[in-house]
Amino acid sequence: MLSADPASPAWSWDLVGDFRLMWSYPFMVNAFRAGAIVAVVSAVVGWFVVLRRQTFAAHTVSTVAFPGAAGAVLLGVGAVYGYFTLCVAAALVIAVLRGGGDREESALTGTVQAFLLACGFLFIALYKGLLGGPQAILFGTFLGITAHQVSVLLGVSVVVLAVLALIGRPLLFSSVDPQVAAGRGVPVRALSVVFLVLLGAATAEAGQITGTLLVFALMVIPAATARTVTARPAASLALAVLLACAATWLGLVAAYYSPYPLGFFVTSFAFAGYLLALGLRALHGLLGRTRVPLPAEEAAR
Amino acid sequence: MTFLSAGSPLSQPFFQHALLAGTSIAVACGLVGCFLVLRAQVFSADALSHVAFTGAMAALALGYDLRLGLFTGTIAIALLFGTLGREARPDDVVIGSVFSWILGLGAFLITLYTTSRSTTDGSAGVSVLFGSVFGISSAHTATAALLAGGICLVMLLIARPLLFTTVDEAVAAARGVPVRLLGHGFLAVAGAAAAEATQAVGSLLLLGLLAAPAGAAIRLTDRPYRALALSAGLAVLEMWAGLFASYAIPKMPPSFAVMAAATAVYAATFLVRRPTTRPRVGTAPPVGA
Numbered sequence: 001m002l003s004a005d006p007a008s009p010a011w012s013w014d015l016v017g018d019f020r021l022m023w024s025y026p027f028m029v030n031a032f033r034a035g036a037i038v039a040v041v042s043a044v045v046g047w048f049v050v051l052r053r054q055t056f057a058a059h060t061v062s063t064v065a066f067p068g069a070a071g072a073v074l075l076g077v078g079a080v081y082g083y084f085t086l087c088v089a090a091a092l093v094i095a096v097l098r099g100g101g102d103r104e105e106s107a108l109t110g111t112v113q114a115f116l117l118a119c120g121f122l123f124i125a126l127y128k129g130l131l132g133g134p135q136a137i138l139f140g141t142f143l144g145i146t147a148h149q150v151s152v153l154l155g156v157s158v159v160v161l162a163v164l165a166l167i168g169r170p171l172l173f174s175s176v177d178p179q180v181a182a183g184r185g186v187p188v189r190a191l192s193v194v195f196l197v198l199l200g201a202a203t204a205e206a207g208q209i210t211g212t213l214l215v216f217a218l219m220v221i222p223a224a225t226a227r228t229v230t231a232r233p234a235a236s237l238a239l240a241v242l243l244a245c246a247a248t249w250l251g252l253v254a255a256y257y258s259p260y261p262l263g264f265f266v267t268s269f270a271f272a273g274y275l276l277a278l279g280l281r282a283l284h285g286l287l288g289r290t291r292v293p294l295p296a297e298e299a300a301r
Numbered sequence: 302m303t304f305l306s307a308g309s310p311l312s313q314p315f316f317q318h319a320l321l322a323g324t325s326i327a328v329a330c331g332l333v334g335c336f337l338v339l340r341a342q343v344f345s346a347d348a349l350s351h352v353a354f355t356g357a358m359a360a361l362a363l364g365y366d367l368r369l370g371l372f373t374g375t376i377a378i379a380l381l382f383g384t385l386g387r388e389a390r391p392d393d394v395v396i397g398s399v400f401s402w403i404l405g406l407g408a409f410l411i412t413l414y415t416t417s418r419s420t421t422d423g424s425a426g427v428s429v430l431f432g433s434v435f436g437i438s439s440a441h442t443a444t445a446a447l448l449a450g451g452i453c454l455v456m457l458l459i460a461r462p463l464l465f466t467t468v469d470e471a472v473a474a475a476r477g478v479p480v481r482l483l484g485h486g487f488l489a490v491a492g493a494a495a496a497e498a499t500q501a502v503g504s505l506l507l508l509g510l511l512a513a514p515a516g517a518a519i520r521l522t523d524r525p526y527r528a529l530a531l532s533a534g535l536a537v538l539e540m541w542a543g544l545f546a547s548y549a550i551p552k553m554p555p556s557f558a559v560m561a562a563a564t565a566v567y568a569a570t571f572l573v574r575r576p577t578t579r580p581r582v583g584t585a586p587p588v589g590a
Binding site for chain 2: 050053055056059063097104106107108109110111113114115117118119121122125126138139211213214216217220221224227259260261263264265266267268270271274
């Protein structure tokens with residue numbers, strides 16, 4: 001974690017110089033690249049999560065990256081494999097066992113999440129040698145991202161985005177109205193399984209940067225913000241990607257200049273945007289109401 | 302092995318404390334969890350569990366008692382969730398956005414705590430996240446047991462109207478049941494239960510204690526009161542199994558053992574043939590009994 005540094009670099013208001021200095025470190029350049037990739041994929045997947053109201057499943061899939069990473073460390077294999085194996089496996093478990101209605105599903109999802117997190121704790125307890133405890137896995141670190149990791153991230157995200165582009169239209173249809181979509185012959189259930197697997201891959205990828213507890217923020221908040229601003233699908237998707245990228249990069253800059261973790265800044269910037277959007281909408285509604293009273297209100301008076 | 306060594310741990314004070322606190326917390330969580338599952342509000346509990354972490358870290362960073370932060374944080378956020386949603390049933394996306402930011406705040410506070418108070422133990426964050434039931438002191442045990450008793454009492458008092466509201470909100474409101482007040486009250490009680498459970502199994506794992514016994518109970522029976530009792534009973538048994546197993550195998554953390562027991566019971570209910578939910582003509586024959 002960055003807090004181990006004795007002194008953080010100072011911000012000097014010379015923007016060009018600051019950025020040149022920051023980008024003279026290869027790890028910062030890699031962090032910015034990885035941050036952009038992760039932000040784009042999380043925002044696109046998260047937009048569908050918000051549309052499909054699958055926030056609980058998304059949160060569960062994202063938290064199980066923690067036991068994945070811890071287990072991989074315990075077994076001595078690369079953490080990347082642990083992330084992908086467990087996230088996709090949890091997505092499959094939820095996708096296969098669900099279908100018993102709303103209550104059943106939420107109890108199942110909660111149990112899967114708690115059990116896998118407990119497994120992660122067991123792995124940590126057995127391994128004992130993890131430097132700095134589990135907090136780097138849980139809350140993220142952007143130090144030491146290698147060029148190889150960036151290329152792996154890029155490869156995975158290209159695959160995820162390609163599959164999403166392929167199934168985008170039917171997925172949108174089945175998310176908005178599953179019954180009509182099923183009636184029109186769209187394979188709703190298969191699409192839902194594929195989507196959960198994509199969600200697993202995306203969270204496994206993002207979890208390596210933001211930490212497994214905070215992936216969820218990068219998925220849900222930009223998408224929720226975009227959907228409060230505009231109701232048109234294409235526009236809100238683009239806006240979500242833009243917001244996620246902005247939050248990640250601003251977070252990286254802030255984390256570089258301060259001793260506090262990246263996850264805090266990314267979530268805070270994203271949440272500030274959300275509050276701003278909600279405030280603007282409320283203001284808009286208020287102004288609209290005072291300016292033009294509806295005929296019905298007039299009549300009621 | 303567990304059975305053979307089961308005689309000796311009861312003479313250890315730390316085990317007695319863990320057993321007393323664990324049992325009372327398990328009963329409270331079983332009762333609250335049952336309604337959480339019935340009302341499909343498990344995601345709210347998930348959010349509250351993460352809020353518990355931030356609350357505890359805030360209290361530690363500011364130098365207060367950890368439990369003060371736990372209870373204040375969870376109950377305040379639970380009431381906030383109540384006001385955010387229609388009829389005290391908050392929207393999932395709003396909950397997600399709020400609690401993921403609060404979790405980020407927790408990450409900030411844990412860094413603040415570990416860097417500014419370097420002499421205090423650095424593992425406080427881990428013990429809040431994953432619990433340390435064997436480290437609970439006798440004074441803390443008494444408070445935990447009393448609070449858990451209070452939660453159980455409140456749950457039993459509001460069980461009937463709450464069940465009515467859960468099953469049919471509109472009819473309950475028409476019959477004069479204070480639906481909104483009950484929704485808020487229940488969320489506040491759920492927050493208190495989350496804060497309690499954090500002391501036993503940790504904020505990341507308490508969801509298992511809330512969801513797994515309740516989910517199992519609801520799979521086993523369709524009758525709400527029976528489910529309520531079964532959920533509390535299962536939670537207590539799972540807590541005991543976890544504590545004894547963890548005592549027998551010291552390498553296994555107690556939180557993991559409790560979660561493993563809870564998950565095993567829940568998974569076992571998938572093997573039992575599910576009672577039919579389809580309404581049948583005439584009297585339904587007992588299935589799976």
